[in-house]
Amino acid sequence: MRFDWVADNMGQILMMSWAHVQVSVLPIFLSLLIAVPIAWWAHRQKSARRVLVPISGVLYALPSLPLFVLLPVVLGTRILDPLNLVVALTLYGVALLVRTAVDAFDSVGRIIRDDALAIGHSPRQVFWRVALPLAGPPLLAGTRVVSASTLSLVSVGALIGVPSLGYFFTNGYQRGFPTEIMVGVIGTVVLAVIFDVIIVVAGRLLLPWVRATDRRRG
Amino acid sequence: MIQFADAFAWLVDPANWPGPNGITARILEHLWYCLLALVLALVIAMPAGLYIGHTGKGRALAIGLTGALRALPSLGLLTLLAVTMSLGLRLAIVPSTIVLAILAIPPLLAAAYSGVEAVDPDVVDGARASGLNEWQIVGRVEVPLAAPLLVGGLRSAVLQVIATATLSAFLGLGGLGRFILDGQAVADYTRMLGGAILVIALALILDGGILLLQRWLVPSGVSIALGTGRLEGR
Numbered sequence: 001m002r003f004d005w006v007a008d009n010m011g012q013i014l015m016m017s018w019a020h021v022q023v024s025v026l027p028i029f030l031s032l033l034i035a036v037p038i039a040w041w042a043h044r045q046k047s048a049r050r051v052l053v054p055i056s057g058v059l060y061a062l063p064s065l066p067l068f069v070l071l072p073v074v075l076g077t078r079i080l081d082p083l084n085l086v087v088a089l090t091l092y093g094v095a096l097l098v099r100t101a102v103d104a105f106d107s108v109g110r111i112i113r114d115d116a117l118a119i120g121h122s123p124r125q126v127f128w129r130v131a132l133p134l135a136g137p138p139l140l141a142g143t144r145v146v147s148a149s150t151l152s153l154v155s156v157g158a159l160i161g162v163p164s165l166g167y168f169f170t171n172g173y174q175r176g177f178p179t180e181i182m183v184g185v186i187g188t189v190v191l192a193v194i195f196d197v198i199i200v201v202a203g204r205l206l207l208p209w210v211r212a213t214d215r216r217r218g
Numbered sequence: 219m220i221q222f223a224d225a226f227a228w229l230v231d232p233a234n235w236p237g238p239n240g241i242t243a244r245i246l247e248h249l250w251y252c253l254l255a256l257v258l259a260l261v262i263a264m265p266a267g268l269y270i271g272h273t274g275k276g277r278a279l280a281i282g283l284t285g286a287l288r289a290l291p292s293l294g295l296l297t298l299l300a301v302t303m304s305l306g307l308r309l310a311i312v313p314s315t316i317v318l319a320i321l322a323i324p325p326l327l328a329a330a331y332s333g334v335e336a337v338d339p340d341v342v343d344g345a346r347a348s349g350l351n352e353w354q355i356v357g358r359v360e361v362p363l364a365a366p367l368l369v370g371g372l373r374s375a376v377l378q379v380i381a382t383a384t385l386s387a388f389l390g391l392g393g394l395g396r397f398i399l400d401g402q403a404v405a406d407y408t409r410m411l412g413g414a415i416l417v418i419a420l421a422l423i424l425d426g427g428i429l430l431l432q433r434w435l436v437p438s439g440v441s442i443a444l445g446t447g448r449l450e451g452r
Contacts, residue, residue: 057425058422058425060377061377061421061422061425062381062418062421063377063380063381063382063384063417063418063421064381065381065384065385065395065398065414065417066381066384066398066413066414066415066417066418067414067418069398069410069411069413069414070411070414070415070418073219073221073222073411079407145288148285148288148289149288151289151291152288152289152290152291152292153291155291155293155294156291156292156293156385158293159293159385159388159398159399159402160402165291166291166293166294168294169291169293169294169296169297169298170293170297170388172297172298172301173297173300173301173388173389176301176307177301178298178301178302181294181297181298181301182298184291184294185290185291185294185295185298188289188290188291188294189289189290192289193289
C-alpha cells in the first residue's frame with residue numbers, strides 16, 4: 001500500500017467516489033418504490049404472482065456486464081450513458097426486493113388483515129396502516145442487501161467506461177499497481193458501510209416500533 | 219433496434235463459430251472456467267455447510283462471511299488478485315478461478331446449512347433412534363431432504379459464476395467476455411451486443427436446466443414448498 005499515492009490522488013478518489021454514489025442512490029430508491037407495489041399486487045392476486053415472481057427470477061439471472069451492453073439498444077441511450085447502469089441496477093434491485101416483499105406481505109397473514117378490515121379499515125388503509133408497517137423489517141433487510149450489491153456492481157461499469165470507483169480496478173490492473181486497486185476495493189466497502197448505516201438509521205426513524213418491541217423482548 | 223438485427227446476423231453467420239476465436243470455442247472456455255470454480259466452491263462449501271447445518275456450530279461466522287463477501291466488488295477482487303499473486307498475470311486462470319469460487323461459495327454454503335436446518339428435528343431424532351449414525355443421518359436423511367434447497371443454492375452459484383466469468387476476459391482470458399471487450403476496443407458494437415446476447419442466453423438456459431433438475435430432485439413423498447434458494451444478493 002503506497003499511502004503517498006493515496007494522498008496525492010485524493011481529489012480523483014473523492015471524485016470517483018462521488019460518481020459512484022450518484023449512480024447508486026437512484027437504483028436503491030427506485031427498486032424499493034417499484035418493488036413494493038408489484039409485490040402487493042402479486043401478494044393479493046394468485047395469477048399475478050404466477051407471472052411476476054418468475055419474471056423477477058429471470059431478471060435477477062441476467063449477467064450485469066452483458067446487460068450494460070444490451071440496454072443502450074433498448075433504451076436508445078449512448079453506451080457511456082450512466083442511465084444504462086441506473087436502469088440495470090434498478091432491475092436487479094426490483095428483482096431482489098419483489099421476492100422479499102411478497103414473502104413479507106404473505107407473512108402478515110390473513111387473520112390480521114381480516115381483523116383490520118373488520119374494525120373498519122378500507123383496503124387502502126390495510127396496506128398503509130397494517131401490511132406495510134408489519135412488512136417493514138424484512139423490507140428494510142432487503143433494502144440493505146440491494147444497497148450492498150448495487151454498490152459492488154456499479155464498478156463493473158468501469159469496463160465500458162462509466163466512471164466510478166471501478167476505474168481504479170481497470171487502471172490499477174493496466175498499470176500493475178495494487179495500491180490503486182486496493183483504494184477502489186476499500187472505497188467500495190466504505191461506501192457500502194456508510195449506505196448501510198444510513199438505511200438502518202432511516203429504518204429506525206421510520207419503524208420506531210421495531211426497536212420498542214425488541215427492547216421489550218430483550 | 220437495427221443493432222439487434224446486426225447482432226443476430228453476426229450470431230448466425232457460420233464464419234463466426236469455428237476456430238480458436240470462434241463462438242464455439244469461447245462458449246466452451248466460458249463453461250470450463252465456470253466448472254473449475256464451481257467444483258472448487260462445492261468442495262469447500264458443501265462439507266462446511268452440512269457441518270454447520272448438522273451441528274449448528276459456526277452459523278454466525280458463516281452469515282457474517284456471506285454478508286461481507288456481498289459488498290466486495292468482483293472486478294476489484296479479480297484485478298487485485300491478478301496483480302498481487304506471483305502467478306496472477308502469467309496464469310490468469312488462477313486468480314479468475316479463485317474469485318469465481320469465492321463468489322460461488324456464499325449461496326452454496328447458505329443453501330447447505332439452511333437446507334439441513336430446515337429438516338424436521340423429529341425426523342432426525344427418529345433416524346437416530348432407528349440406529350443410524352451421524353454420517354448416515356447426514357447422507358441418507360438430511361441431504362436428500364435438503365436437495366431442493368441445495369440445488370437452489372447451486373442455481374444461484376451457477377448464475378453468479380456465469381455472469382462473473384465474463385469479467386475474466388479483462389485479465390486476458392478467453393470466454394464470452396472476449397467479444398464484449400474486444401468489440402469495445404475497436405468500437406464494434408455488433409460484436410459486443412452479440413457477445414452480450416450469448417452470455418445472457420447461456421445464463422438463462424442453465425437457469426432453466428437447473429430449475430428442471432430441482433423439480434425432479436424433490437424426494438417422492440416429500441411435499442416441500444419449492445424454495446428456489448435465492449438466498450443471497452448479487
